[in-house]
Amino acid sequence: MTPFSLRIFVADGDPDGLRIVEKSNWIGKALVFPRALLPQVKTRPELAQTGVYLLLGPRPDGEGDMLYVGEGDPIRPRLESHYAQKDFWTRAIGFTTTTAGQLNKAHVQFLESRLIALARAAKRMPLDNANQPAEPSLSEADRADMEVFLGHMLGMLPVLGVHAFEQAPAVSTSSLPTGTASVSPTLLYCKGKGIEASGYESTQGFVVCKGSQAVVDVVPSLETNKPARLVQREDLIARGVVEIHGATYRFVQDYVFSSPSIAATFVLGMSSNGRTKWRDAQGRTLKEIQELEAEQ
Template structure:
């Protein structure tokens, strides 16, 4: 659903502080995004945009401190919902709100919230703080079409704004990127480089146990592997695990290390059909 056409964003840094309130508008679109740290809510809530109906994301560190978690909500209007979360919800430290003054009603934002929760759960990139699956409301055919466009525009903007929770791996590599294979420790995995990171293909294998060295010295990778097991991206199948969906890792080395259960240099572990390492392929490309 992500936008595939070029677009431009206009980012207004409202206080002159790049880490403060930013108001983001997209070319030829009525919606706008407000991004701000939690600490600024007492001041930001006075802005007229938050008096409108909208959908919002709250982001902050997971309880284990490794990576982010996400809460998705809607408000009619947005301001009292954010005030309630400011008082009662602990984890978040930044908010992203989408509004379209005079254009959205309660059913519209319930539709957006429901689809954002669905997409985040399907991507499995970031755990959700949401306790339930909000039902998608019934919309008229024109309203549904309008909200699908609104959703598509949001999804196109969010990665540019540093939010990757809704991105699923693209089905094919970027043109010119080679399909690569990692064979070691009795497992076989395939993947490729993409603009999002390193994509490991569904059906790839991972070892059943990790090395003592990973347990002692690589807690971040161990935690990432455990999260993938818990959310079903890695599923036990006989003597090994199987990757159940195309999944984006931050780098070739992270992908190889998680799959092999040990420290691994992904630029050497991943090879093309001729046995040429990713490192050698990149060196050859750089030389042209």
């Protein structure tokens, strides 16, 4: 990974208002703003350009956000349409270039298609997009340029609080250490009710590894006391993160949960403290490992 810097300009002096974000050595820029400011922001010259945009807002049926990816030539009319017709979104991020004319319709259609495909593959956030748009025909040079542009966008988005396109960190679990702290994460295990799952902590959250098992039936108290966890569970099942395998669910990909407790709750089908449920090969809990690392 290559270090980079971002320049964030708070255009109206309000940290929660319009922010213009530029990345070192990149021709693009991002405009980040809440929905309520669109009537003022839409006069910005950047939104008169061709670009791609994200709409984010709370899910109506559970905790967390949902996402819509779109493109516009220019962006402004599309945002005005969504302002009138789409209810869920509360903030927008628009990507265009520092100099007008550097992106055309085919470029942003390519970016839109790639972003939707990446979000569907990552399964981190539900999409409001109904269809997967086809990639437009681009020359080899244009396609290469847009892959670079996309790479810059994907590098910026987590800094802006958007993790919808991130796959779980690529770590070879066969070589993960199971002893003392290391640069590589420690592989941890969660067992119970005839199932076993493995996972590890990462900068994105807690990763449950592909092939891990999860119970099919949840305890009744989960629905009563943690209904949002049940909704999340049903959503990940619907999105194909896990599939039925005999008498258990099995993860078909590495998947990042926001915390070890949420991961353990999903695996065990009951409200769980991840810091005590996840253990290393020596039987030490995540809590014990973290306390030891803090002392060292």
